[in-house]
Amino acid sequence: MKAQNYEIQKDAFAHTFSIVARDTATGEMAVGVQSHWFSVGSVVAWGRSGVGVVATQSFVNPAYGPRGLDLMAAGYTASEALDSLVALDDGKDYRQVAFLDTEGRTAAHTGEKCVEAASHINDTNFSVQANMMLNDAVVPAMEKAFKDHADLPLAERVVKVLQAAQEAGGDIRGKQSAALLVVGPTKVENSWEDKKIDLRVDDHAEPLEELDRLLKVARAYEHMNRGDLAMEEEDVEEALEQYGLAMEMFPDNLEMKYWTAVALANSDRLEEAIPLFEGIFAEDENWREMTRRLPASGLLNVSEKELEEIVN
Incomplete structure (x- = not known):
């Protein structure tokens, strides 16, 4: 890698707390962060499936993200990659950075001039770090929480x-923004497959509450996506199961109700589908027009008479 000194990025002032972590069961890797700074996820959190994750904060040098991932992709361990970049950085005393690779090896750096309270704790499969905190209890609390919730998905x-x-x-x-990024354990051919979860709360009074809500929505839509795939494969029963799970998580979501109704209609279960359609149309007439358009796309496989029964 070509030697280069990294100047302090005056426009990336993200004092914050974050975690980089790996799930030993799935191999997934994640970055989570919250800060009193707008859009913290856009500068702090970096990850690449089959390579690793990076959190770069304090006086942020965004180069640690892509360059660190490139080094780990080339075979550097987390500590080798971080050490090589810190050695070239004229602003290292102001930086706080954490790397994690696919083997769960971690490395962290907290510069001497990071604003107190500033520290990190790194171990196999996780590193927690923070600067400009209210007190010294924040980082130990993060370590404890990671160990206490080992039964949860990453x-x-x-x-x-x-x-x-x-x-x-x-x-x-205080607090303003948060982000959550999850990547997979193996390299992917297509860039759009790289991120398993990519959620950002750029500006919110309660960013972690909103991040938690978005994660629940994301999980529900994972079931929706599986249902859509099942429909493509003409496995209506699997589609109904997946749509049903999504609808249980968000029973007031019209999208989830709607595709459950469509799956029921496609499996010749109109008696069950029609009450769902009626409830949806009562809340929003646009779904009625949407239903008229579906047969032409092959997404609703009913006769003209059955279609009229549904929409009328």
Whole structure:
């Protein structure tokens, strides 16, 4: 890698708390972060499936993200990658950075001039770090939360860690934005397959509450996506199961109700489908017009008479 000194990025002033972590069961890797700074996820959180994750904060040098991932992709361990970049950085005393690779090896750096309270704790499969915190209890609370919630999926576990940090005192300035990024254990051919979860709350009075809500919505839509795939494969029963699980999570969501109704109609279960359609149309007439358009796209396989029965 070509040697280069990295100047302090005056426009990336993200004092914050974060975690990089790996799930030993799935191999997934994640970054979670909250800060009193607008759109913290756009500068702090970096990840690449089959490579690793990076959190770069304090006086942020965004180059640590892509360049760190490139080094780990080239075979550097987390500590080798971080050490090589810190050695080239004239602003290293102002930086706070954490790397994690696919083997769960972690490395962290907290510069001497990071604003107190600033520290990190890193171990196998996770590193927690924070600067400009209200007190010294934040980072130990994050470590404890990560260990206490080992039974949760990685994304939900990371949210618990962020919540524990806030409960322990959090950023001395308050809170404004948060982000959650999850990537997979193996490299992918297509860039659009790289991120399993990519959620950002750029500006919110309660960013962690909103992040937690968005994660629940994302999980529901994972079931919706599986239902859509099942419909493509003409496996209506699997589609109904997946749509049903999504609808249980968000019973007031018209989208989830609607595709459940469509799946029922496609499996010759009009008696069950029609009450769902009626309820949806009563709330929003646009879905009635949507239903008229579906047969031409092959998404609703009913006769003209059955279609009229549904929409009327």
